[in-house]
Amino acid sequence: MGWSNERILVTGGAGFLGSHLVDGLLAAGAKVRVLDNLHGGTLENLSHVHAEIEWLEGDVRDAVIVRRAAAGCAVIFHLAANASVPDSVSDPVYDFETNVTGTFHVLRAALEAGCRRIVFTSSAAVYGPPLRTPVDEAHPLEPISPYGGTKLAAERLLAAHARTFGIEVASARVFNTYGPRQRRYVASDLLVKLRRDPKHLEVLGDGSQRRDYCYVSDTVEALMLLARVPAPEPIAVNIAGGGTISIRDLVARILALLDLSGTEVIYGLPSWKGDIDVLWGDIARIRGIGFEPRVTLDDGLGRLIRWFEALHGPIGR
Numbered sequence: 001m002g003w004s005n006e007r008i009l010v011t012g013g014a015g016f017l018g019s020h021l022v023d024g025l026l027a028a029g030a031k032v033r034v035l036d037n038l039h040g041g042t043l044e045n046l047s048h049v050h051a052e053i054e055w056l057e058g059d060v061r062d063a064v065i066v067r068r069a070a071a072g073c074a075v076i077f078h079l080a081a082n083a084s085v086p087d088s089v090s091d092p093v094y095d096f097e098t099n100v101t102g103t104f105h106v107l108r109a110a111l112e113a114g115c116r117r118i119v120f121t122s123s124a125a126v127y128g129p130p131l132r133t134p135v136d137e138a139h140p141l142e143p144i145s146p147y148g149g150t151k152l153a154a155e156r157l158l159a160a161h162a163r164t165f166g167i168e169v170a171s172a173r174v175f176n177t178y179g180p181r182q183r184r185y186v187a188s189d190l191l192v193k194l195r196r197d198p199k200h201l202e203v204l205g206d207g208s209q210r211r212d213y214c215y216v217s218d219t220v221e222a223l224m225l226l227a228r229v230p231a232p233e234p235i236a237v238n239i240a241g242g243g244t245i246s247i248r249d250l251v252a253r254i255l256a257l258l259d260l261s262g263t264e265v266i267y268g269l270p271s272w273k274g275d276i277d278v279l280w281g282d283i284a285r286i287r288g289i290g291f292e293p294r295v296t297l298d299d300g301l302g303r304l305i306r307w308f309e310a311l312h313g314p315i316g317r
């Protein structure tokens with residue numbers, strides 16, 4: 001289905017995932033407007049498309065600018081958020097105001113502007129520690145971090161308003177997306193540390209934690225599908241790679257891709273509060289909508305490494 005006659009708002013579009021979504025939407029022919037306060041994102045992520053988008057620097061905590069941003073848009077991809085569990089622990093107020101109040105502003109502005117649909121990036125954090133794996137969408141929702149709590153509150157707020165006022169809502173419960181332009185989280189953190197010292201690598205936790213990685217272009221494809229699938233009722237859908245890898249194995253893959261054989265890996269640095277040991281998503285529902293992850297972990301990590309080295313210089317060579 002084409003996007004060429006629609007104006008689309010991407011909140012958080014200067015961030016890692018948002019900037020790739022902007023690329024995907026522009027490639028599909030959409031007219032794209034971006035609202036971002038550059039809290040975690042950067043204009044560098046959009047420098048290659050700056051002339052093609054409508055750029056609005058502003059904060060989702062400000063209802064007036066959100067109303068301006070939503071005007072005339074058919075679909076809103078709402079990604080603007082505190083996207084970090086540790087930051088939600090150190091600053092729960094910013095986390096709440098952005099993730100909950102900000103989402104409320106987006107919702108009200110969307111209703112006022114007559115938008116057709118909101119696609120919201122929720123998170124695997126809404127589930128809390130898994131009672132069974134892989135985690136499907138019917139799994140109990142018991143978040144253990146402020147971030148998981150605000151994402152769940154936002155999901156519920158959107159769904160309740162969708163049922164009351166009729167706007168369509170799709171919540172994407174994103175697991176671990178990775179790729180170029182990601183400046184934090186496990187894979188990128190490991191590269192930062194290895195660039196500093198390729199001989200020693202300190203890793204959080206004991207390495208047994210498991211993650212479910214999905215390459216960023218695959219996640220973008222899934223988000224774009226969620227803008228189109230029939231959703232007379234609000235829907236919540238996992239976006240993940242559908243497999244799981246231990247941090248220990250991830251470290252080994254990254255070292256192999258970098259040709260680093262003599263690196264001493266030291267496990268046991270304390271992990272952060274709110275961290276979940278096992279993230280593994282059941283992707284049957286998004287597969288049923290037509291999604292299939294395409295980029296393998298080795299291929300995706302290779303692309304992340306090439307981007308990182310082009311920006312920061314070679315690692316260990």
Ligand SMILES: NC(=O)c1ccc[n+]([C@@H]2O[C@H](COP(=O)([O-])OP(=O)(O)OC[C@H]3O[C@@H](n4cnc5c(N)ncnc54)[C@H](O)[C@@H]3O)[C@@H](O)[C@H]2O)c1
Pocket residue numbers: 011012013014015016017018035036037038039040041042058059060061078079080081082083084098102121122123124173174175176177178
């Ligand atoms: N990357 C992942 O693996 C992952 C996993 C689960 C959920 N998500 C969700 O996907 C979305 C994008 O995540 P990301 O990894 O690209 O993070 P990111 O930090 O790169 O992107 C978030 C963007 O939101 C912007 N932002 C923050 N506060 C804002 C505010 N008050 N007003 C306007 N803009 C604001 C930031 O500047 C940034 O550009 C987030 O909603 C995040 O919670 C991501």
